[in-house]
Every structure is written in structure tokens, then in C-alpha cells.
Amino acid sequence: MTTAGTAPETAARSGSAAARQHSLREHNLELVARAVFEGPEPLSRAGVAASTGLARATVSTLVDQLVAAGLVRELPAVTGGRAGRPAVPLVPARRTVVGLGLEVNVDYLGVRALDLTGEVVAERVLPGSFHDSDPAAVLGRLGELAREVSHEVTAAGMTVAGGRLALPGLVDPRAGLLQVAPNLGWSSLEPVPLLGLDLDVRVANEAKLAALAELAGGSDVAAPDSFVFVSGDVGIGAAIVVDRRLFLGERGWNGEIGHVVVDPAGPRCSCGAFGCLEQYAGKEAMMRAAGLPPDAPLTDLVARLRAGDAELTAGRALGSALADFVNLIDIGTIVLGGAYTDLLPWLRVDVEAALGERVLAAPFVELQVRAAQAGPHAALTGGAREVLAQVLADPSAWV
Amino acid sequence: MTTAGTAPETAARSGSAAARQHSLREHNLELVARAVFEGPEPLSRAGVAASTGLARATVSTLVDQLVAAGLVRELPAVTGGRAGRPAVPLVPARRTVVGLGLEVNVDYLGVRALDLTGEVVAERVLPGSFHDSDPAAVLGRLGELAREVSHEVTAAGMTVAGGRLALPGLVDPRAGLLQVAPNLGWSSLEPVPLLGLDLDVRVANEAKLAALAELAGGSDVAAPDSFVFVSGDVGIGAAIVVDRRLFLGERGWNGEIGHVVVDPAGPRCSCGAFGCLEQYAGKEAMMRAAGLPPDAPLTDLVARLRAGDAELTAGRALGSALADFVNLIDIGTIVLGGAYTDLLPWLRVDVEAALGERVLAAPFVELQVRAAQAGPHAALTGGAREVLAQVLADPSAWV
DNA sequence: CGCATTAGTTGTACGACTGAACTATTACCC
DNA sequence: GGGTAATAGTTCAGTCGTACAACTAATGCG
Structure with missing residues (x-):
């Protein structure tokens, strides 16, 4: 014994x-x-x-x-x-087993339930502003939304297999710990108990789950099996997907491309270092460069670019950082998400030029840069899909 | 059918x-x-x-x-x-089954046979200069050495399970192709047939196999299960080991840390881009910075540093590139090999400072920088070990 | 209407692991 | 010195999952 x-x-x-x-x-x-x-x-x-x-x-x-x-x-x-x-x-099977995607982000809370066909069978999205918010209150509210969704689907005869909570910050999925989420003003807490749910919920980084949503593929383009997903917003996060599975490094803290060196003589970053990518290709930097207030909506920037009233220089910096990424991990497909999805037409030339110049293997392989296919709140979809993927990986638990 | x-x-x-x-x-x-x-x-x-x-x-x-x-x-x-x-x-078991490690590098050819206990049972190392050499001639010579070793061990009653050929360049292990090895002056060739061996031999990148040699561990320190191995020489290559297995990306062309951006305003690199790490922390750059001829032996540099007649500034650049690496893949242990092993005392402070400043997760995890433990010609050992690992992974083929 | 074809089911055989009982060998204690 | 407890290793019947072959089911075609 x-x-x-x-x-x-x-x-x-x-x-x-x-x-x-x-x-x-x-x-x-x-x-x-x-x-x-x-x-x-x-x-x-x-x-x-x-x-x-x-x-x-x-x-x-x-x-x-x-x-x-x-x-x-x-x-x-x-x-x-x-x-x-x-x-x-x-x-x-339709509407028998569902996975729950949950998310707290700076501007909304959300819960989405997907069934095995990938169909959304229930959803709650609550816009708001959660800058420097109270974790207990916010997660409690999210828990309520999740209970509503959960009741709705169980009333319809479905079973909830589990949930994934997406958070914009450093998350340790194994320990169920959020280390720090700068934009929420949260740090060092265990989020799952605060949801108050009687359900198997695990935490994950928002960009990582959004990447998984890409695996569903678009209507026109098939999803690649291996790609780097880069989500550009105020911060810039990335996820590595190899053979349809997330590569998480040792603790799930990889993909922090926002703090890769673009120019050591560049501006100081909020992280304390100098010349991080975020200072060139973060949303606020792009807004300022276009003569807009840093918190202006993305559509304003797109309008200016369309009208030719501004130029987007972030592409060079983004391309340089992506070239580093590709040199280091050798993944040939790059999917741009978040704000970059809509900005891709003005980024593509510079990004592809930088990749062509700096990636050592560029002569031998076709590097692809494409826009994200998953719709809004991709992390909700990705989280629900991950739960369902786990059902698929061990169906014997359901037999 | x-x-x-x-x-x-x-x-x-x-x-x-x-x-x-x-x-x-x-x-x-x-x-x-x-x-x-x-x-x-x-x-x-x-x-x-x-x-x-x-x-x-x-x-x-x-x-x-x-x-x-x-x-x-x-x-x-x-x-x-x-x-x-x-x-x-x-x-x-001792001396029953052996794996063969083979290597062509700029300054030597080598073959090493390891048995399942990890003991070296036979070896041939032939120093030389293989800059801009003829692939057929060099690989033919290496094949002869391998046949000698092979005969020696089979005469002693052992079985050769296979071999790994380590090459300093972009190698596609799946296709068995060498794309380019700048320092050898080789490109676009299939090296294995040129060996003329009646043996299952596969190609691999030299730094990747050297990394695997680290898994054996030193006499004092246990080998980490996950680490980044950085081999500094004229070029700088890296390998990613996660849970004792190589992470190869899509084609095995990852780890090209030598061409990560350190400063876009820096000197032009042989790859065509500007400010690559190699221009700061490559062997030739370090030699020049110390007032030595670029092809001087490493011991000269070490002697100068010991005497206090020179300073090593490469650490800052190396630290910056490593910080990018850690931010992107989240592996907390860095093993420095090649020339860096002996230079570590003069690199450590700057590298650790850069990591502390630039790695986002630094406050939450202890980053370790350590010297490589495997002895000279580590790729030979790593290659042989990989063959043996495959025997271990499928013993039924031997039963 | 019969035959060829493909889908799915039934039943026997075989192989691999388990648990329990058994043998083998030692240490310890009175 | 002998009995007892403890641990290692082996033997054997039992169970379970897959394979193969023969079978049934359902369709198209001539």
C-alpha cells in the first residue's frame, strides 16, 4: 500500500x-x-x-x-x-452535451454555450468597463450569467460538460491561478471559486483560447493545423498552436510578444523595459500615431486609414517581432486577431516585407499571414471548444 | 482495398x-x-x-x-x-545495443557509439577544416569512419540500432534534406546516401542534438526536463526541450536565435538583416570586441578576460535575445553551450539582468541560467542518445 | 427476378492484463 | 534453532477487447 x-x-x-x-x-x-x-x-x-x-x-x-x-x-x-x-x-449529436466558455475582459463579461456541432445554443454578453474592478464582484456577476446559461441548457435536456474561464493576463492553468491581469487591475487570485459554480471550470489566457476558436476554420478557408495566433489590442498576446494543440511552455505564460524588443532605443514600456513591440503596435500607440486619442474606437482608425488621412507604421515593428517569433519556433502560418484583423490591409505589406528580410528560412518556405476567422468574443468560443475537445478526447467518461 | x-x-x-x-x-x-x-x-x-x-x-x-x-x-x-x-x-544492458552519433562540423568529423548505459563504446574523431568543402568527399570519409566504428562494435557482439547525422545548418529531418549549411558551404542536398552506410541514419541539426546530450545530466546537477539550449559559436543556434523531448516547430527550423533583433540600427548581418544577435554575441564579434582576430581560439579570449585585459559586452545582447525567447515560449531554464559554456562567468550578470528586466513573468518564476554539462562534441552524444531513445520507445522491435 | 455489391451484425478465437493463490527466500524474535 | 512475518517472483484461471469469418440486410442493375 x-x-x-x-x-x-x-x-x-x-x-x-x-x-x-x-x-x-x-x-x-x-x-x-x-x-x-x-x-x-x-x-x-x-x-x-x-x-x-x-x-x-x-x-x-x-x-x-x-x-x-x-x-x-x-x-x-x-x-x-x-x-x-x-x-x-x-x-x-446536436444539443446533448455543451461546453461553456466564460470570459472577463476589459470591456465585457460573457458566457457562451456550444454543443458538439459547434452551434451556439445559449449566450450572455454583458458590456461594461472592468478597468481596476473588484474581482469578487465581477466574477460573482459572471457566475450568475453562467448559472442562467446553465439552467437554460439543462432545462432543454442538455448536459454541461465543464467550462473555461478566459482572462487577459498571466494565468497558470495547472494551478488555477491568475498571477496578474494589468488591464483589470487584478493580481494573485484564484478566480474559479469566486464564480460560485458547481461545475468543472478551469482558467486560461484569453489569447490562447481565442486561438483555439480559429481551429473551427472559416467558411471559405480551412483552418491550418499549426499557426501562431497574435491578438492585438491595448496589449498584444500570442498563442502557439501545433498540430491543433496549444503549446503552453512550462506554465502557460508564453506568447508575450508584446514585450519583444523592437528597438532598445525606443520608448519606455509599461513593463519597465524599453522599445517593446507594444509601444509601436499596441492599440494606443497606433491611435496616437494616427492623431487619434488613445482610447478612440478602432473604427475611427480604420476610417482614417480608408480616407488616406493617416498611415499605419506599426507593420514594420510587428513584422520584426513576428520574424523573431518565426525564427525561434518555426511556425509558418501567422493568424492576426483582435484589432489586427481589421487593420490587416494596412499591415500586410510591411509585415510580409519584414518576414521576408529577417526570417532565415524564408527562402525555403512560404510564410502565410492571414486574418482571424472566428467572430467576436473568440475566447468564448475557444473556451467552449476546449471543453468539448476534452469530451472528445475521453468519450468513455460519457458512455 | x-x-x-x-x-x-x-x-x-x-x-x-x-x-x-x-x-x-x-x-x-x-x-x-x-x-x-x-x-x-x-x-x-x-x-x-x-x-x-x-x-x-x-x-x-x-x-x-x-x-x-x-x-x-x-x-x-x-x-x-x-x-x-x-x-x-x-x-x-551493457554493450548489447548501440546508437551511432555522426557529425560534420566546421573543424571536425566524428562518430561516436553509445550503449544503453550511456557509455561510449567506440569513437573516431578527425579534426580538420571543412569550410567550403565537398559534401560527397567529406560525407564519404565520415561514412568510412562510421563503418570502422560499426565493425568494431559488431565484432564485439553488439548490434547497431541506427544513427543520427548532426549538421550545422537548416535541416529538414522528416525529408532527410539539408537546406543550407553556410559555414560548410553546403546547400540543397541529401546527405545520408553519401555516407554509403547500410544503416538507418537520419539527419538533424547540430544544436538540437547537442541539447539532447544535456538530458544525461552532469555528475553534480540533475538535468532539467525542460530547457532552452543555446549553442554559441560563429553562428548561434538554439534548441527547445520540453518534457525531455525536442520541440521542432513545423520543419525543425526553429531556434534561430542568432538572427533575433537586438538593435535595428545595428550592424548588417551575413543574413542580410540589421542588428542580429550574431553581430553582438557571435564568436567573431566577441573576438573583435576584445581586440583579437576573429578566428583566434576561444582560450585566447578567456585568457584576456581572466587577466582583465578585455571586457565582454555580449551578455547584454544575449540577455535581450534570451528575454525575447523566454517571453515567447515560457521555458524557465536556459543552458548555455558551445563557446558560452566557458564564457559564462563573464556573461552571467548581464544576461540575468536583462532577463530580470525584460521577462514579463520574471517576478513569478525563478529563471535559471546554467552552463552545459555535456562534454566536447555533444552532438555526437545527443545523436547516439536519440537513437537509443527510439529503441527504448519501441522495445518490441527488439523482442 | 437473380446476382453483385456494400453495410452492418453475430459468434468464435486469441491475446493481454488482473487477482489470487502459490513458491522462494530472507529477517526477526523468542 | 525453529516459527513467523515479510517481500519477491511465478502460476493459473478469469475477464475483456479486438480480429476474422460467416452471416444477414438492403440496394442497383441487367
Whole structure:
């Protein structure tokens, strides 16, 4: 008993655990669920068997379990013009299981519930100003919104699988701790208990979750599997997605591109250092450079740029910082989010020029810069998607 | 047959394949092998069972297979002063299976064979000058050295599991292609066939493999599980190790810290851009700054610094670039290799100051800067270790 | 209407892990 | 010195998940 007690820690350290018979089933259940969810068009049982390499008999029992658990739905058998028994197409189940995305940001609170098809089944967004706010009060209010949403979906027969709370700051997801969120004026607190929810909620950085929302892809463009997501606002945050998974570094504090050196002789930054990217390509800096007040709405800047009454010089600095990023991590696709999405037409030339000049591997690979596809409040969508991804990763918990 | 043909690709794309019965065994075989190899002190069968969570009966059969395959060795049973049947300690087998590390660098060729205990069982190092050399001739010569080593170890009854060829340049490990190695004057070639070896050899970047050598740890200090390894020489390369595994980005071209911006108003770099780190902290820049010829040996610089006849200003630039690195990927331990290992005493203060100033998370985490532990020609050791790690990851191939 | 074709199901076989009982070997204590 | 407790390792029946093959189901086509 004493020695056995150390087993879980050791297993966790090495990242893998003993595999039993039922681990096999869990693994294959995930494999089948993924095949159904990620396939470009609906697959039949036989199609799943072909694409996974599992035997048809095995797939049948696994699919039956997923259907019984309410994760997968059978469409009416479709006779596709060719001989043979018609296939039964399998699709993600609608309105049975939902993931909750929660967010506190400088200008709004929000909760969004997504089902397995990616559809928004309930939502509350509360605009406001949460500069230097009281964490307990704000998170309490957010908790109320979440309870409203939660009741709404459970009343409709759905199950809430869990939640993700997006916060604009340094967050340690493993410890459930917010270290500091400068724009909220929050520091060193455990946000989840203040929500007062009877639900498995984890915290995450806002830019990281917004990046995950990109994985859904746009209507026209497919989402890349690996990309760097850069969210430009007052602060500038980034997330690294490799093979559709977040790369978090040791503590989830990576992607602080806003404080990369652009010019050591540049202006002093709020972080104390000199010449950080934020001083060139942060929202306030861009506004000032265009002769607008720093807290003017983004649309004002876009209007000026459209009219030709201002120029956007932030692209050079952004491109320089992105070139550093690409040189250091080698991810060839850059997705620009936040304010940069709308500003991309005036940024693209300078950014691409800087990448071409400074990225060592530029001659050998096509670097892509594209606008974010996810709509407003992307972190809400990303958070809900992450919860659902976890359901998908371990469907056996729902069987 | 037509549909089944797509299975492997699909499985490969999603990163996981169908799990059969024998996958279970493979997984657990790896688990047991890892427990034996990575444990701080030798474990018995019962100890492995406790640490992995597998049943004793299962562990026994798995261990027996590993012993039969020559990967694990049983030490004489030891009576440890306490009651009960004495345990049989299990340790990595000596001189049964070896991995080969190969390297072409500017000033030498080398081949090193390591066995599972990490001991060097054979080695050839050939100093020389391979600036602007002929790839076919040089790789042919290296192939001869490798054949000598290979014959030596097979004559002693060992099996060669494979090899890794380390090259100082942009390497695509997946495609087995060297894009460009500026200091060798090589570009766009497939190096492995030129070795003329009847062996599974893959290419890799020199700094990446040198980083893996660090995982063995020093005699005094344990190796960290996650770190950034920076190798300073004429060029400056880096590798990212997370949970004891290389993070390679999309193509293995990451870690190009030598071309991170230190000052856009700085001197022009060989890459075409301005103010790259290499122009401040590359070996030639450091030599010049100390009033030495750019190709002087490192010992000359160290002698001057010891005597107080020169100052090393590279630390500020290096610290600035490292701060960018840490802000972007959040790895708290930095291991300095190459020329930096010996220069660390004169770099440390400036590097740590820059990290403290520029790293956003600095107040919340202790950043560590340490010297590389692996000895000379670390890439040879790292390459051999990677081959052996692959043996460990799939022992079933040897059973 | 029968045959070829494809989808899905059923049943047997096999392989891998588990738990419990068993053997082996030592320390400790009276 | 012998009995007892303790620990290591082995044996064996039991259980579970997948594979393979044979089967049923449902459709198109000639």
C-alpha cells in the first residue's frame, strides 16, 4: 500500500500510464469519435472502419456506445446511387452535451454555450468597463450569467460538460491561478471559486483560447493545423498552436510578444523595459500615431486609414517581432486577431516585407499571414471548444 | 482495398492509430523499459510494478522479454537488510545495443557509439577544416569512419540500432534534406546516401542534438526536463526541450536565435538583416570586441578576460535575445553551450539582468541560467542518445 | 427476378492484463 | 534453532477487447 501510493505520481511524471484492457477501448473510442467529428463529410460505420484501420465489428460496438451516450447521431440511411446496402451517416449529436466558455475582459463579461456541432445554443454578453474592478464582484456577476446559461441548457435536456474561464493576463492553468491581469487591475487570485459554480471550470489566457476558436476554420478557408495566433489590442498576446494543440511552455505564460524588443532605443514600456513591440503596435500607440486619442474606437482608425488621412507604421515593428517569433519556433502560418484583423490591409505589406528580410528560412518556405476567422468574443468560443475537445478526447467518461 | 489504402495516411494525420491487443503490449513494454532506464536507482520487478501501476505478473513477463532481447540485465539478487525474498535489481544492458552519433562540423568529423548505459563504446574523431568543402568527399570519409566504428562494435557482439547525422545548418529531418549549411558551404542536398552506410541514419541539426546530450545530466546537477539550449559559436543556434523531448516547430527550423533583433540600427548581418544577435554575441564579434582576430581560439579570449585585459559586452545582447525567447515560449531554464559554456562567468550578470528586466513573468518564476554539462562534441552524444531513445520507445522491435 | 455489391451484425478465437493463490527466500524474535 | 512475518517472483484461471469469418440486410442493375 505504501509503495503503491507513489504510482500515480510517477506515472504522471513520465507522461504515460499503465495500459489495461479498458485503456484500449478508451483509445479506440476516442479514435472513432475523432473520425466522426473531424471528417470533412459524414462517415458511416464502414467508413470509420476504413479510415481508422479498425475492424468493422469493433467500430460497430464503439459507435453504438457513442450513440447511446448522446455524443453521435445517426442520420437516415442514404442511398448514394451505387449498389449495396445504404450507409448510415454519423454526425456529432446536436444539443446533448455543451461546453461553456466564460470570459472577463476589459470591456465585457460573457458566457457562451456550444454543443458538439459547434452551434451556439445559449449566450450572455454583458458590456461594461472592468478597468481596476473588484474581482469578487465581477466574477460573482459572471457566475450568475453562467448559472442562467446553465439552467437554460439543462432545462432543454442538455448536459454541461465543464467550462473555461478566459482572462487577459498571466494565468497558470495547472494551478488555477491568475498571477496578474494589468488591464483589470487584478493580481494573485484564484478566480474559479469566486464564480460560485458547481461545475468543472478551469482558467486560461484569453489569447490562447481565442486561438483555439480559429481551429473551427472559416467558411471559405480551412483552418491550418499549426499557426501562431497574435491578438492585438491595448496589449498584444500570442498563442502557439501545433498540430491543433496549444503549446503552453512550462506554465502557460508564453506568447508575450508584446514585450519583444523592437528597438532598445525606443520608448519606455509599461513593463519597465524599453522599445517593446507594444509601444509601436499596441492599440494606443497606433491611435496616437494616427492623431487619434488613445482610447478612440478602432473604427475611427480604420476610417482614417480608408480616407488616406493617416498611415499605419506599426507593420514594420510587428513584422520584426513576428520574424523573431518565426525564427525561434518555426511556425509558418501567422493568424492576426483582435484589432489586427481589421487593420490587416494596412499591415500586410510591411509585415510580409519584414518576414521576408529577417526570417532565415524564408527562402525555403512560404510564410502565410492571414486574418482571424472566428467572430467576436473568440475566447468564448475557444473556451467552449476546449471543453468539448476534452469530451472528445475521453468519450468513455460519457458512455 | 481501395478505401483501406487511405487508412495509414489518415491515421498518420491525426497522430494516432488503431490500438490492437499487441499495441497494449508495446505500450507497456515501453513503460517498463522506461522505468528501468530512467529510475534513479535500479528497480526490481516488484519495484517496476509499483512505479508503473502494472500487476506484478504482467511486469514479470515484460521484463523477461526485455532481458531476452538484451536490453535489460539482471544484477545479482541483493539482500537489502530487510525481511523478504531478495530483489533482483534490473539495469540497462551493457554493450548489447548501440546508437551511432555522426557529425560534420566546421573543424571536425566524428562518430561516436553509445550503449544503453550511456557509455561510449567506440569513437573516431578527425579534426580538420571543412569550410567550403565537398559534401560527397567529406560525407564519404565520415561514412568510412562510421563503418570502422560499426565493425568494431559488431565484432564485439553488439548490434547497431541506427544513427543520427548532426549538421550545422537548416535541416529538414522528416525529408532527410539539408537546406543550407553556410559555414560548410553546403546547400540543397541529401546527405545520408553519401555516407554509403547500410544503416538507418537520419539527419538533424547540430544544436538540437547537442541539447539532447544535456538530458544525461552532469555528475553534480540533475538535468532539467525542460530547457532552452543555446549553442554559441560563429553562428548561434538554439534548441527547445520540453518534457525531455525536442520541440521542432513545423520543419525543425526553429531556434534561430542568432538572427533575433537586438538593435535595428545595428550592424548588417551575413543574413542580410540589421542588428542580429550574431553581430553582438557571435564568436567573431566577441573576438573583435576584445581586440583579437576573429578566428583566434576561444582560450585566447578567456585568457584576456581572466587577466582583465578585455571586457565582454555580449551578455547584454544575449540577455535581450534570451528575454525575447523566454517571453515567447515560457521555458524557465536556459543552458548555455558551445563557446558560452566557458564564457559564462563573464556573461552571467548581464544576461540575468536583462532577463530580470525584460521577462514579463520574471517576478513569478525563478529563471535559471546554467552552463552545459555535456562534454566536447555533444552532438555526437545527443545523436547516439536519440537513437537509443527510439529503441527504448519501441522495445518490441527488439523482442 | 437473380446476382453483385456494400453495410452492418453475430459468434468464435486469441491475446493481454488482473487477482489470487502459490513458491522462494530472507529477517526477526523468542 | 525453529516459527513467523515479510517481500519477491511465478502460476493459473478469469475477464475483456479486438480480429476474422460467416452471416444477414438492403440496394442497383441487367
